Amino acid sequence: MASISDKSLLSAELQEEEEEEFQRLLLQATQKIQSSLPSQAESKPIRPLPGFCLKTRTVSGDKVFVNVCKSPHIPPPPDLSNEELTCLIESEAASNFRIPMSLGEPHAEVDKSGNGCTAYDVSISTSFFNKMEGNQFLKEFFITVALEGLSEKYKMDLSYQEWLILKNRKFMGSISEQTIRTKSKPVIQEVDSSEVKEKTSNLWQSSVSESSATVPEYTIVAEPSVNHPDHLVAKICLPKMTSVRSLDLDLGEDRIVLEGHPRLYHLDIFIPYSIVPEESRAQFHRETKILTVIMPVQRPLLLP
Structure with missing residues (x-):
């Protein structure tokens, strides 16, 4: 009887182990499927x-017809004068704007002559x-870039x-709902001194005086520093921060927005390249109090 009881107990234990293993595999598969789905926070529909x-x-x-539409949900480009835009177009950095x-x-439509277009x-x-609308030079520049x-x-x-x-005619056919990508929030990792890698080849640097406590000092590095970079590295100094739990980092295609709570820091800057927000990474070093953001750069669209 003892041997039968032992076998029954062993069988029950094996069934429990199999059930736990099944649940573990099920959870693992569910997490994998969810991670492969696009995050709702990374995009949203708009009606232009x-x-x-x-x-x-x-x-x-x-x-071909192009319906130029407008929406308050799309951010504007940097505000440049005609003179500044002209200098940019004539410079080597024109393709970065x-x-x-x-x-x-x-979408297929029919023009006023009844022909397909x-x-x-x-x-x-x-x-x-x-x-x-009030600047013909800017309009012609935009049309060139859009085409x-x-x-x-x-x-x-x-x-x-x-x-x-x-x-x-303001539009041809009908204007459909569009889905735009919103800011992506990369996970900020905390690292120690052994994981910090110094970058060279500076692209540009911006700093503020100590009296301005809300805007942190930062540098942005292009790597490689010649031709079109593969990625950008931003280093942001946050001496008053103690943990990533109080940091909120948002990345757009050409914008960095950082908030350090409670109202310690605020940074909102445009960058001269289009990045890939969902592939970017961020690390906060607890000792140096430096936040490092590594951002892959999209392939540029060259102006004619």
Whole structure:
């Protein structure tokens, strides 16, 4: 009887171990599936408003319409004067200037002659749209960048010189809802001295006086320092911080926003390259009180 009882007990223990192993594998699989799904916080739908309709053609002669739309949910580009923009265009850094915009999917439409055509929706910041409406130079620059972006994304050759803004039509067909990427929040890791790697090849540095306690000192490094960089490294000095639990870091495609609570630090800067927020990493060194943010850089869109 004892032997039978022992076998029964052993069988029950094995069943419990198998059940625990099954639950562990199930949890592991669920976490893997969830991690592969896009985070709802990284994107959101928007309903852009019509602005103006642009008519152009491909190099092969196909008719293309571009619905230029506006939305307050899209950030504006850096505020530059015409003189500053001209200097930027003439410099080697022209391809690094970014206008945040959402390039919608192509949709088939019919023009006023009853012929088939293709339309695209391009959405930009409402404030930038309003500024552009009163600035022909800025509008022409934006149109060149938008057409170049559509050509790059959809692998077609659009004419950058031959285009026309329709006077009596604000959009072709209908304007669809678009999904835009919001700021991504990388996990900030805490590291010790053995994990800190010093960077060289400085791109530029910005600092503030000690009397300005809300804006931290920071440096941004481009690596490699010649041609177009593969990634940027930002080092932000936060001497009053003791833990990453009080830090809130948001990354946009061309923007860094950092908050150190309770109201210790605030940093909101644009960067001259478009980065990949979801692939960026951040580390906070407890001893040096330096936050290091490593940001992969997107491949540039070259201006014609």
